[in-house]
Amino acid sequence: EVQLVEFGGGLVKPGGSLRLSCATSGFTFSISTMNWVRQAPGKGLEWVSAITRSGDMYYADSVKGRFTISRDNANNSVLLQMNRLSAEDTAVYYCARSLSWGPDSWGQGTLVTVSS
Amino acid sequence: QSALTQPASVSGSPGQSITISCTGSDSDIGSFNLVSWYQQHPGKAPKVIIFEVRRRPSGVSNRFSGSMSGNTASLTISGLQPEDEANYFCCSYAGTYMWVFGGGTTLTVL
Numbered sequence: 001e002v003q004l005v006e007f008g009g010g011l012v013k014p015g016g017s018l019r020l021s022c023a024t025s026g027f028t029f030s031i032s033t034m035n036w037v038r039q040a041p042g043k044g045l046e047w048v049s050a051i052t053r054s055g056d057m058y059y060a061d062s063v064k065g066r067f068t069i070s071r072d073n074a075n076n077s078v079l080l081q082m083n084r085l086s087a088e089d090t091a092v093y094y095c096a097r098s099l100s101w102g103p104d105s106w107g108q109g110t111l112v113t114v115s116s
Numbered sequence: 117q118s119a120l121t122q123p124a125s126v127s128g129s130p131g132q133s134i135t136i137s138c139t140g141s142d143s144d145i146g147s148f149n150l151v152s153w154y155q156q157h158p159g160k161a162p163k164v165i166i167f168e169v170r171r172r173p174s175g176v177s178n179r180f181s182g183s184m185s186g187n188t189a190s191l192t193i194s195g196l197q198p199e200d201e202a203n204y205f206c207c208s209y210a211g212t213y214m215w216v217f218g219g220g221t222t223l224t225v226l
């Protein structure tokens with residue numbers, strides 16, 4: 001069974017940093033493209049970032065230069081380092097595996113709140 | 117990276133059919149046959165119900181169907197049931213490993 005579990009959310013002040021992690025199991029992580037997708041309170045889903053099996057990284061314009069995605073194939077996990085956070089980054093952050101057609105498996109999400 | 121456009125809400129009575137539209141552009145829906153639909157109940161993770169425009173994952177009811185014309189994809193739910201009440205999101209490939217989502221549609225089963 002494919003499982004993804006996010007960790008690391010919490011309350012952070014504007015301008016601060018936070019690192020999210022996603023532990024996975026039940027599939028061959030090393031060959032999978034992994035994504036972070038977020039959902040602001042009461043809003044729709046927003047793709048944030050992706051990292052391919054070869055380590056190529058892609059970002060939404062809204063986070064480019066502030067967020068960094070990485071992967072740890074030894075521990076089947078994907079990370080998201082978030083810097084210079086603002087209120088607009090407040091959201092539930094989901095980790096999702098994507099297949100050729102799109103994100104297929106999702107974690108339960110972790111809430112990030114940016115507030116003073 | 118503009119979001120896809122969905123109606124904010126739709127409603128229907130049990131047994132009826134409803135259709136949710138999802139409008140994109142030549143850069144996403146219009147360029148790729150890679151539209152998927154997700155059902156999300158409050159506080160839960162999204163669950164894929166349609167992928168590649170019209171394909172259903174195993175275990176998903178055949179009451180859910182997808183279609184596409186030009187830059188607009190559609191999700192139809194037939195024989196509405198109370199448990200269908202949820203938020204529905206569309207998603208399209210936008211090139212170079214990027215995905216774009218719709219704003220979501222809240223389905224109310226009256």
